[in-house]
Amino acid sequence: MNCRVYIREFLSAHADGELSGRERTAADDHLRGCARCQASFAEEHRVKTLIRAETPLTRVPADVRLRIRAALGEVADVALNGHRTDPRRAGSFPARRAMRAIRWIEARPLRVALPFAALASMILLIALGVGRFGTRDSVPNVPATPVFDLATASFDGLARGFTPNVAAESARRGDGAYYAWVVDRDSNGGRSDESADLGRAYHEAGVPEEIYDFTSAGYGLYGGRIDESVDGRPMTYTLYRGEKGEILSICMHAPGFAAPVGARYWAGTHTFFEYKDRSLCLTFSPAGHFVSILVAQEPVADLLRDVTLADASSSAS
Amino acid sequence: MGKSGTPRDRRLYFEQAALPHLDALYSAALRLVRNPDDAKDLLQETVLRAYRCFHQFTPGTNCRAWLLTILYNIFRTAYRRGAREHVGLTSEEFEHEIEAQSLADRGSSDPERLVMERSAMRLIERALNALPEEFRETLLLVDLHELNYQQASDALDIPLGTVKSRVSRGRALMRSALEKLAVVPGKTGT
Numbered sequence: 001m002n003c004r005v006y007i008r009e010f011l012s013a014h015a016d017g018e019l020s021g022r023e024r025t026a027a028d029d030h031l032r033g034c035a036r037c038q039a040s041f042a043e044e045h046r047v048k049t050l051i052r053a054e055t056p057l058t059r060v061p062a063d064v065r066l067r068i069r070a071a072l073g074e075v076a077d078v079a080l081n082g083h084r085t086d087p088r089r090a091g092s093f094p095a096r097r098a099m100r101a102i103r104w105i106e107a108r109p110l111r112v113a114l115p116f117a118a119l120a121s122m123i124l125l126i127a128l129g130v131g132r133f134g135t136r137d138s139v140p141n142v143p144a145t146p147v148f149d150l151a152t153a154s155f156d157g158l159a160r161g162f163t164p165n166v167a168a169e170s171a172r173r174g175d176g177a178y179y180a181w182v183v184d185r186d187s188n189g190g191r192s193d194e195s196a197d198l199g200r201a202y203h204e205a206g207v208p209e210e211i212y213d214f215t216s217a218g219y220g221l222y223g224g225r226i227d228e229s230v231d232g233r234p235m236t237y238t239l240y241r242g243e244k245g246e247i248l249s250i251c252m253h254a255p256g257f258a259a260p261v262g263a264r265y266w267a268g269t270h271t272f273f274e275y276k277d278r279s280l281c282l283t284f285s286p287a288g289h290f291v292s293i294l295v296a297q298e299p300v301a302d303l304l305r306d307v308t309l310a311d312a313s314s315s316a317s
Numbered sequence: 318m319g320k321s322g323t324p325r326d327r328r329l330y331f332e333q334a335a336l337p338h339l340d341a342l343y344s345a346a347l348r349l350v351r352n353p354d355d356a357k358d359l360l361q362e363t364v365l366r367a368y369r370c371f372h373q374f375t376p377g378t379n380c381r382a383w384l385l386t387i388l389y390n391i392f393r394t395a396y397r398r399g400a401r402e403h404v405g406l407t408s409e410e411f412e413h414e415i416e417a418q419s420l421a422d423r424g425s426s427d428p429e430r431l432v433m434e435r436s437a438m439r440l441i442e443r444a445l446n447a448l449p450e451e452f453r454e455t456l457l458l459v460d461l462h463e464l465n466y467q468q469a470s471d472a473l474d475i476p477l478g479t480v481k482s483r484v485s486r487g488r489a490l491m492r493s494a495l496e497k498l499a500v501v502p503g504k505t506g507t
Contacts, residue, residue, distance in 0.1 A: 012485040051460040054441040057340040150333040157380040
């Protein structure tokens with residue numbers, strides 16, 4: 001391969017990770033021996049990164065969000081009750097529909113027999129150590145669990161295209177929107193000012209401050225989001241990025257939720273699961289019926305180790 | 318959940334999967350239709366169509382890419398005719414436009430304005446706005462929204478090879494524009 005061919009045919013796809021195995025090998029071989037193409041490759045990456053970092057997303061106006069939620073409610077009503085209204089007009093009753101969603105959430109029956117209090121007691125009894133729930137063969141499979149489905153779907157949707165929306169200053173404007181938080185993408189993580197500000201923003205929004213220090217595990221804090229869940233309550237997403245991939249932390253209000261069977265490990269107040277090719281760490285917040293779920297691609301034993309390290313780091317600081 | 322849940326479960330799952338991408342969809346819609354009212358309508362239509370077709374979404378795949386594909390489909394069928402007639406520089410016009418902007422910057426006697434115009438964000442915005450539309454759309458899908466080439470091909474309804482060539486040509490134009498507008502790759506950080 002010569003420089004002309006590399007630049008014309010391979011450069012962009014190489015920078016985007018779109019080359020096939022053989023093409024990539026050929027492109028890598030060429031780059032190793034060509035300083036000029038190495039510089040072009042670096043510039044290509046730079047332009048790509050600049051576009052990603054310097055093109056802000058425009059926040060959807062609050063009234064449009066409400067209109068969309070209300071319209072979704074109308075469509076759902078048609079499916080549920082068979083009566084039809086025009087979804088485009090549904091925005092005039094957002095409050096009523098929000099209340100209906102809240103009533104629905106509050107009325108949801110316990111899906112799993114093990115109630116929260118019993119689970120919390122059990123976790124407290126074993127809170128001082130780390131352990132495994134039997135061997136892989138002896139542990140039952142985790143049944144379909146809606147909260148876990150939400151968590152894994154959020155991970156798949158957000159892990160790569162994550163856009164933080166929480167200000168470092170944790171200021172909330174009159175219209176309910178948060179200032180955009182400019183992420184320090186070169187941060188090496190740690191218990192930085194940003195993580196303290198993020199925790200404060202979560203606290204002010206009424207969500208537990210679930211910020212982990214995964215520095216020793218090789219993940220840096222990337223940013224946080226505060227969004228509204230279907231019951232109108234705030235929920236948070238916090239993303240950590242490292243060479244091994246991403247860990248997404250989701251914290252939400254889930255009053256009727258109890259841990260499913262099939263956990264692989266426990267460590268302190270955390271319970272670890274393998275679910276749909278993802279590793280999950282479930283933690284119940286002591287107050288307010290919030291649950292925190294960490295989702296990662298790495299093996300569940302690695303997630304156990306990383307969370308344990310993060311807890312140790314947090315205790316030491 | 319998703320495909321097998323009750324309608325209410327389905328809605329909950331949809332909201333959790335799709336609504337985090339509203340800002341990305343709205344930003345894409347604004348760039349396509351170029352006015353907030355149409356962008357809001359396009360966004361709402363996209364979300365509602367996605368909800369009705371949610372059984373076609375494969376859990377574990379890229380929800381943002383799926384939603385953007387729906388948005389572009391609606392745009393192509395319902396909005397394009399009215400929205401596109403006033404845009405679309407050619408590559409040659411793009412070079413002239415960037416050259417003209419660069420000359421105007423150099424001739425400016427207002428240092429404050431110059432600093433602002435040369436911030437990384439403003440420079441990227443100026444270069445992107447001047448970029449021929451087919452390159453801009455493709456680059457934004459790949460670089461901003463982080464779609465892979467196949468997903469961008471699906472969203473834009475163009476062959477994979479066209480995505481590849483547009484990305485390559487679009488980045489080359491951006492690199493050239495940023496150099497002319499005084500952002501030298503590797504020396505940004507403003």
